[in-house]
Amino acid sequence: MxxxxxxxxxxxxxxxxxxxxxxxxxxxxxxxxxxxxxxxxxxxxxxxxxxxxxxxxxxxxxxxxxxxxxKVRMPVVDRSHLNAKALRLSIEQFARDLLTVITGEVSVTLNRTAVTHAAQEKDSLGIIVLENGPLAIRRRLKPILEAGRDARLLRFTSSEDAYRTFFGLVVRDVQIRLLLGDKSLTQSNIEANIEADVKAATDQFFALYGAKANP
Amino acid sequence: MxxxxxxxxxxxxxxxxxxxxxxxxxxxxxxxxxxxxxxxxxxxxxxxxxxxxxxxxxxxxxxxxxxxxxKVRMPVVDRSHLNAKALRLSIEQFARDLLTVITGEVSVTLNRTAVTHAAQEKDSLGIIVLENGPLAIRRRLKPILEAGRDARLLRFTSSEDAYRTFFGLVVRDVQIRLLLGDKSLTQSNIEANIEADVKAATDQFFALYGAKANP
DNA sequence: ATCGAACCGTACCGTACGGTACGCCTGCGG
DNA sequence: CCGCAGGCGTACCGTACGGTACGGTTCGAT
Missing domain, CATH: 1.10.10.60 (Homeodomain-like)
Structure with missing residues (x-):
């Protein structure tokens, strides 16, 4: 025993x-x-x-x-004075951190390990990874999103849905491709495009959830 | 040998x-x-x-x-007469098929197996899964998207980017959570929400890439 | 100086599993 | 009827690895 x-x-x-x-x-x-x-x-x-x-x-x-x-800790974003510009920077920062973490070698390894583990009817590692990865980000992003809504800069009904859409816009198919060992996604390849991807994802997020967006 | x-x-x-x-x-x-x-x-x-x-x-x-x-073959979507309604139905159908396939037990198993395999510096299974999963969908969706653009119903510069955004909007964090064995995502749970998710993802996709959307 | 706890290194055991060998049966062409 | 190719079932081998045992060493407390 x-x-x-x-x-x-x-x-x-x-x-x-x-x-x-x-x-x-x-x-x-x-x-x-x-x-x-x-x-x-x-x-x-x-x-x-x-x-x-x-x-x-x-x-x-x-x-x-x-x-x-x-150990993977996202930097906390300042929430003190929340104008449109600050909110956008916060969201961008989250997108950047999310992409950086997820594409890191350690994260890929940990996720692969947890997936392998889950393939044997053991979900403990998967829970840990989920808890410290996506869910941790969600916990930190949520208050920002809701502050944005309170300031009438964002519009959404469920912060859960808003977060998950944000996740999708940022991560897209990058994570699964990395986990599957797609050779065409090199580290330098990702790094070179990360700023453009972050900007694009943030733009799209604001297009969908910004105050001016259609409901 | x-x-x-x-x-x-x-x-x-x-x-x-x-x-x-x-x-x-x-x-x-x-x-x-x-x-x-x-x-x-x-x-x-x-x-x-x-x-x-x-x-x-x-x-x-x-x-x-x-x-x-x-064996996982998406049904081909009719491309004969492409008005706004038909295009939307096509996109919705892709979203539905993508979600249905990805959340299926077989798909989860295959992806887990390929990820496990990739964790051992062997990427052959990963390539096969990628090729028959996301890439197959991309190949089929691409002509639809471009037809939509030609008909001035959609607006985008890179069909690659448009597809990847579509993927993100539809899949969000569902696939990684399934791979990690998230217990809160049951099959019935997904099935119950699939139509709403499909509609939401399609709405968002058109909000971003529809002809009326901001560039 | 002495004792004991913690720990290192290594040898050892049991088992699971990939891979091989072999005996036997079946069906089919001649 | 004969022979043989293809295939089933099973026994077997080698190895890798999880887990245990044990002697030797360091080090702090008394």
Whole structure:
């Protein structure tokens, strides 16, 4: 019987964090390279310690994803004085952050890992990734959207729907293509277009939800 | 050395198709349940035959995904007389088909399998899924969009961009949530909202790319 | 100085699974 | 009737990997 995994306890000792870093590195380098032996060797620790700390392989995986996903923090957008320009900048900033995070190597790896995990009737990693990815962004964007509505700069009925449309406009087919390993989407390729994409998505979002838009 | 896999040859004997069906069933039932022994037992054939026909496990997997993905065919939309109403119906139909396919159990399984595969520096399955999923839809939608533009019903510069925006508006965060195993997205849940979602996405698409829209 | 906890390194075990070999049956051409 | 190709079922092999055990080492507390 494996030990209970401490999923809610986010505090890891520096040594443990070194182990998690090693595990993440292995994941990024080679998605399926995360074997207990490899992690132990990379982190210069014994397998016994891994099992003592994380219970079993799944526990180590969960801790790694959890710890790493929680590190992805969007910068908070200033909400103090909300004129049209500031709102637009905030939305643009969210689009930029969303695209940057989602196209990052770590994010792709984490999402792939979670999808693989979900393919085995285990959804814990998927929940963690969802919670720290899309849902985290949603939580931060929502007050901005509602402030925009209160200031009569935006018009929508459901902030949920508005957010999901925003997500779609920004992400489009980029994420799924990255997850599927589409070679025509290189990192430099994305970086070169990110500003144009951010602007386009923001324009479209305001076209749909701006105060002047048709209901 | 495994035999060369016949990826371009789409013709399988009925017996082979029965094997592929068994493989797909196992995949859908339990993502990681596709072991050679399990397939052989399910299809009532010998492992030796599997290896003779498909070379190795990867070949069987590729053949399964290839064969199944190619079966997903969108109905062709009539393009004969293209007034505003017909165009809108066509777009709506695409949105509906796209959503229906993407949220289907088989599609989710195939995408998960391909993502898992891509996590191991193998992108062949990802390419197959991309080619038969998003890209197939794009190929079919593109002439409709351009016909709409020629008829001055739509306005856009790049049909590529228009398609990708359409994809984003329709799919939003549904696919990634399904891939990650989000429990709050049940099949019945999606089905109940699909018509409303289709209408909303089409409305938004026309708001952005309709002839009356701002450039 | 001594003890014990924590931990490293490594050897070891069990199992699952990819891949192969082989014996047997069936159907078909001669 | 004979022989043989194709295929089924099963036994088997090798390996990779999850998980455990254990001796040796470091280090802090007493």
């Amino acid at each position: 494996p030990l209970t995994i401490k999923v809610n306890e986010e505090t890891f000792t520096p040594r443990q964090q070194a182990v998690l870093t090693a595990a993440l590195d292995l994941l990024v380098e080679n998605g399926e390279g995360l074997t207990m032996t490899a992690v132990a060797r990379r982190a210069s620790c014994s397998k016994e310690t891994l099992y003592k700390w994380f219970g079993d392989r799944d526990g180590l995986l969960t801790a790694t994803v959890q710890w790493q996903a929680a | 495994p035999l060369t896999i016949k990826v371009n040859e789409e013709t399988f004997t009925p017996r082979q198709q029965a094997v592929l069906t068994a493989a797909l069933d196992l995949l859908v039932e339990n993502g990681e349940g596709l072991t050679m022994t399990a397939v052989a037992r399910r299809a009532s054939c010998s492992k030796e035959t599997l290896y003779k026909w498909f070379g190795d496990r990867d070949g069987l997997l590729t053949a399964t995904v290839q064969w199944q993905a190619a």
